[in-house]
Amino acid sequence: MSAKIDLDNVSCDFGSFRAVDNANVSIEPGEFFSFLGPSGCGKTTILRMISGFINPTEGAIRIGGKDMRGQRPNQRPTALIFQNLALFPLMPIWENISFGLEVRGVDKVTRRKKAEELLELVDLKGAADKMVSQLSGGQKQRVAIARALAVEPSVMLLDEPLSALDLKLRQHMRAELRAIQKRTGVTFIYITHDQGEALAMSDRVGVMSQGRIQQIANPRDIYNAPINGFVAGFVGENNIFDGKAAAISGGMAGFETAYGTLRARINDDAKDKALRLYVRPEHTLLSATKAAENSIPVTVSEVSFEGAFISVLCHSDDGKLIVAELRNDGSATVPDIGTKLHASFDAARAALLPDANVRG
């Protein structure tokens, strides 16, 4: 069971402060959709509007085509998993999980059976009679998911559910959550400030900044074709160049910078805005000889070994930091500090982007 969710021009004000500004998004049934953005950008507010704890100041939220205005949280087909889980510490695990059924007047035997089933689904067999305080962080996480699934929601709303877990467990739970979502077919709306999490788990990601949705796309497009500087910067590292666009043709443009004219991709609708050139470190190449285009002479100032890759920090003649990442697969020779090299990049891998889409 799953439902489509539409946000039409949804805004939310707290007093004179606009926490969410004109959000428009259609989330497909059965989709795993993430809202990604820094803390305070309005993610939780969007989730609380969908679940019904706050009403949008403007705009409409529809679930399964039905306008949700005036519907209390308990009347909506949604289940919210809170940032701090909000499990009931005074009830044993099985009562926690079956609380939603208890509320609906389901008898105790059925409730218990359903709780055991759900515990099996989230890989927690045998925990039914434990108390919340006896579980580890990851196990609590699973109980929270089971409790939400018990009421058979069409939409699960998850507010940074993994943020309290340590790295290893977080990575494990990512796969787990994704698997549970696939198994149940429920629409998941997932909130996170961790770009790795959003990119790894989601069918689509909505990147937010200061209450505005900047871009909605699948994870690859978010990373490879960010729509603006904010998105490019939030989901990964960049070498950024200031300059002025000229000679635009066929989706490519020349960009006049202190290092000569560089070439990069450009979106038609970005033409008239103030632009900067963004290129990812892993697309920045280092060579002893000057490249045909987009080549900048640099001096290696630091080499840092990161495991899967090696990060080479260089400085141009006027002191600008340019970072190149080499894959640690034995193919690249790691330059010595002080070596004079040429940094370059493929024009198709670089983009001219405007800054974030923010208010005034």
Added chain:
Amino acid sequence: MNDLIRRYGVTITALMCLLVAFWLVMLVVVPNITLFEQSFRPYLPVVEVGGPKDFYSFGNYAKVFDGSIERTFFGYAYTIPVHVMTFGLTIWYSIVVTVACFLLAYPLAFFMAKIANPKSLPTLLLLLFIPLWVSEVLRAFAWWIILAFKGPLNALLLAIGAIEAPVRWIVDYDGVVIGLTYTYVLFMLFPIYNAISSLDTNQIEAADDLGASWWRIHMRIVLPHAKPGIASGCVMVFMLSAGSLLVPSILGSTTSQWFTQTIDQWFKDALDWNTASAYAFILLLLCTVFVSIALKVFKVKLSDIAK
């Protein structure tokens, strides 16, 4: 202790300990032990104190069983010693006061902890505290005036048409219950308020999100969480009510008698300190037993209350 010495030096630490010890021993332990000892000795003229008639017995305690009266309870007639009845009524109306305080304090505490705007909370607390600046005697008299047959409460209720004829408020134990409830409701409010404040609002919202009704949210989430606070409020209100002398004296009617008033009469009218002490210890002991049983029944641990 070492910490205290390091911080304040030996002299001040010693002084502090001495003062506390003095307070505990001279003002709490010694008077109580003296009264306890006296309660087992008969009330005698001064010349006979220490004489052959002055020996330990439970005679003073047994006096509660003296002097029976006839009563009916739902048509069933029985005789009961006057003082036992007074004691029973004191316990019963103290329970009534406790329940009344709870019914008033719980919604208010919930409102303050979870609904009221945190900015207006200091004002609210101030409003609650202002009456405490006035002495208990004055407050009891104020209620006596308010509840008087031709007093402002009746005038108001008549004016708005809520009643057709003035009501006698200070009959039987009614005035006492109203007065005690008013006097001790804050002792119920604050423990419950503290308990509810410590409840994570997300838990209420989670229950709401799962479809729980307002009633069930309170029964399953808020009340269980607030239970230690409620218990400590109830213990305080019950003990204070059962031990109160002032309010029953001022707001009592001709037919109301509080056990403390009986004790007071032994002290002041009969000048029999021995029997008075015995009665006081009966009250203390039985109230403690009663509270312990109540805590057992409601499955509250003493350590939870202390929190």
